[in-house]
Amino acid sequence: MKVRIHKLFDYLLSTTRETPDCFLGFSLSQSPKLSDFMDDLDPNLSLDWNGVSFQGLPMLRQRVIEQAELDGICTADDVLITAGAAEANYLCFRQLLEPGDDVVTISPGWPQVSVMAKAIGAKLTTVTCHEKDNWTLNLDALRAAVTAQTKLIFLSNPNNPTGMPFSAADLTKIAAIADHVGAWLIVDEVYAGLEWTGPRAPSIAGMYHRGISTGSVSKALGLQGLRTGWMICRDHELIMDCVILRENSSEIMNILGEHIAEIALRPERLGPALAVARAQGLKNLDVLDEFIKSEPRLSWVRPGAGLIGLARLEGEEAEPFARRLLAAPFKTFLLPGTAYDMPNHIRLGVGGGDAVRLDDGLSRLADCLRSIS
Numbered sequence: 001m002k003v004r005i006h007k008l009f010d011y012l013l014s015t016t017r018e019t020p021d022c023f024l025g026f027s028l029s030q031s032p033k034l035s036d037f038m039d040d041l042d043p044n045l046s047l048d049w050n051g052v053s054f055q056g057l058p059m060l061r062q063r064v065i066e067q068a069e070l071d072g073i074c075t076a077d078d079v080l081i082t083a084g085a086a087e088a089n090y091l092c093f094r095q096l097l098e099p100g101d102d103v104v105t106i107s108p109g110w111p112q113v114s115v116m117a118k119a120i121g122a123k124l125t126t127v128t129c130h131e132k133d134n135w136t137l138n139l140d141a142l143r144a145a146v147t148a149q150t151k152l153i154f155l156s157n158p159n160n161p162t163g164m165p166f167s168a169a170d171l172t173k174i175a176a177i178a179d180h181v182g183a184w185l186i187v188d189e190v191y192a193g194l195e196w197t198g199p200r201a202p203s204i205a206g207m208y209h210r211g212i213s214t215g216s217v218s219k220a221l222g223l224q225g226l227r228t229g230w231m232i233c234r235d236h237e238l239i240m241d242c243v244i245l246r247e248n249s250s251e252i253m254n255i256l257g258e259h260i261a262e263i264a265l266r267p268e269r270l271g272p273a274l275a276v277a278r279a280q281g282l283k284n285l286d287v288l289d290e291f292i293k294s295e296p297r298l299s300w301v302r303p304g305a306g307l308i309g310l311a312r313l314e315g316e317e318a319e320p321f322a323r324r325l326l327a328a329p330f331k332t333f334l335l336p337g338t339a340y341d342m343p344n345h346i347r348l349g350v351g352g353g354d355a356v357r358l359d360d361g362l363s364r365l366a367d368c369l370r371s372i373s
């Protein structure tokens, strides 16, 4: 079946012609510039791909293992470099799921799994996480949703859009639930490295033999435009199945993106880059948190990780509100919760570093809230 548009993408597409002055929805760290990498790039680098592994640059794959702290558990052979975490998820959905298969995920959550389950004809079961529980997942509810027919469980850690992180203990229990029925478990770790309340959780690929970690340099490192990500899985048949599918779309990787990603993931760069991203993200998160506390019509569960969170908007439908905020005189972008079937919430982001002019955007949001009360 054809892949159909999701409400999240529909909203983004319908607003791309707008020219907002401010963004309250930035979901990635401030992006580096090409000049930041020039000193480490070889001007004689061949842009031919021949002779390089179909799985991606071996050195980049090794860096992926190191940044995930999987050295000694997984190897570079367990990595496939992809066009972002989105392609890694896509390849897995396509190759793991057949029409009629059961898939389990959580709500609110990253919508890619529901779009793809629908297109493939798989049956999606959603376990709802509630605001009153700080958006945590009730593991008994997950256990009840997973049956002998469940082929795949999909989660993002931390969760997009709530910023709720799963701990190592949670992941151990979730892996046991998956293992009980032999299901695959994809954990989309695209926001890993931006934890505010605890340590980074271990990557699922190292915890469970059918665990698949997907990730990229897009979020914490702000390198979304490189379109360079990965999947890590110890099942080589799955890695090869994904290589075979990719041979029929983009065929091979983006060699320049991979070289830059490899440089960005070198330990001497990664540590400092993450430290800056974390300091900027936390600073913006504190500003946003204070703002929400001061606005009677807004409330939220402060995200435990990542650059986005969901705020409840009292007495107003989120989508008309987001469109009103986007129009003059406010000219400020945020994503309405309708993108996640949450019509009374708005998604707020604290990415973009200092360049994002968060204060200005928040004061426009305050004006817009006052204009409707």
Ligand SMILES: Cc1ncc(COP(=O)(O)O)c(C=O)c1O
Residues within 6 Å of the ligand: 027, 083, 084, 085, 086, 087, 110, 156, 160, 188, 190, 215, 216, 217, 218, 224, 228, 229
């Ligand atoms: C949970 C999640 N997965 C995947 C993606 C896509 O990321 P990438 O740029 O690595 O494809 C996003 C982007 O917003 C995301 O939030």
